[in-house]
Amino acid sequence: MQFSDFSLDKRLLASLEHMGLSTPTPIQEQAIPVAMSGRDLMASSKTGSGKTLAFLLPAMQRVISTKALSKRDPRVLILLPTRELAHQVYSQLRLLIANTQYKAVSILGGENFNDQAKALAKDPHFIVGTPGRVTDHLFQKQLYLNGLELLVLDEADRMLDLGFAPQLKAIHEAADHRRRQTLMFSATLDHEEVNEIAAQLLKQPEHVAIGASH
Numbered sequence: 001m002q003f004s005d006f007s008l009d010k011r012l013l014a015s016l017e018h019m020g021l022s023t024p025t026p027i028q029e030q031a032i033p034v035a036m037s038g039r040d041l042m043a044s045s046k047t048g049s050g051k052t053l054a055f056l057l058p059a060m061q062r063v064i065s066t067k068a069l070s071k072r073d074p075r076v077l078i079l080l081p082t083r084e085l086a087h088q089v090y091s092q093l094r095l096l097i098a099n100t101q102y103k104a105v106s107i108l109g110g111e112n113f114n115d116q117a118k119a120l121a122k123d124p125h126f127i128v129g130t131p132g133r134v135t136d137h138l139f140q141k142q143l144y145l146n147g148l149e150l151l152v153l154d155e156a157d158r159m160l161d162l163g164f165a166p167q168l169k170a171i172h173e174a175a176d177h178r179r180r181q182t183l184m185f186s187a188t189l190d191h192e193e194v195n196e197i198a199a200q201l202l203k204q205p206e207h208v209a210i211g212a213s214h
């Protein structure tokens with residue numbers, strides 16, 4: 001199987017070619033069609049298996065190929081447990097977004113709040129952030145999520161281990177409407193809190209587990 005076998009926009013295929021990537025990894029092969037179908041997804045596979053593109057490609061494709069629900073609200077929100085992980089995902093997103101008209105911002109803890117508020121006022125299509133700072137902007141009304149189309153929880157097990165369950169629920173509630181899709185990635189599905197939050201946030205999710213030991 002090749003990336004070109006997915007119905008991806010030709011600009012995305014060009015970016016992948018530019019990155020030297022042609023063959024999807026197993027998690028990408030299984031997760032991308034589910035995510036592109038619009039269904040919710042709960043996926044697990046080990047570190048280094050290519051989970052980032054498994055959600056970035058469907059996220060980009062959705063934004064490119066569908067009409068926005070709102071002109072101003074972000075369309076895609078990607079949450080990660082740490083600044084470093086969020087920065088890595090943001091860098092990959094910047095590569096994919098480079099030859100499109102779409103805008104992305106990163107909203108990380110430890111950076112200037114007012115600069116972030118200004119960046120949010122420019123109505124970015126994509127936000128990559130950490131849950132604490134994203135909820136700060138939500139509560140201070142610098143950010144509205146009514147038009148959010150896709151919520152991605154990457155490294156969900158680590159976010160929950162770090163105590164971010166209340167923030168994830170607040171973000172879910174701010175973006176709780178029938179047309180929102182949610183993709184959840186975790187190193188393991190064998191984690192009580194991950195299953196609890198999945199039951200609250202995901203709608204009849206498809207499960208994909210690569211290399212699970214059980």
Ligand code: ADP
Pocket residue numbers: 021022023024025028045046047048049050051052053
């Ligand atoms: P994970 O999130 O599962 O830990 P990443 O998405 O960070 O994994 O990817 C790990 C590495 O694999 C990155 O350097 C990425 O560029 C590379 N990679 C991702 N997808 C592919 C692919 N289809 N073919 C080759 N390398 C890939």
Ligand code: MG
Pocket residue numbers: 051052154
């Ligand atoms: Mg990852």
